[in-house]
Amino acid sequence: MKKKIVVCDDDATILQVLELALKNEFREVYLVSKSRELIASVEEIDPDIILLDIEMPWLSGGDILRELRSSEKHQNIPVIMMSASSRGKQIASACGADAFLAKPFELDDLLLLVDKLGQA
Known part of the structure; x- marks a missing residue:
């Protein structure tokens, strides 16, 4: 069964690369480039x-x-946070992310995390 994945990043190049990588793994990929639109996209x-x-x-x-995480409907959706910030892992942990990937990352590492979290 295909997994539905939403990718939210303001960098168009990252969105394109992730779309290609994730679609190759037979997933439905939805791209969101504006953070303020993500909640509505998740709802839909x-x-x-x-x-x-x-x-x-x-x-x-x-x-x-x-x-x-404050929404009963969405609190259990697995979230992988990504960042090039040196504080990224700390921020992701403090916010309740299920996993963190430091940019730049290997696509294989991302795919392994998606597979692992998508099975839960």
């Missing part, structure tokens, strides 16, 4: 997993994840 799509950049304009990934 009801994803199995979310890939979320930490540092974005308008709303940070941390703000978004805290909002998701």
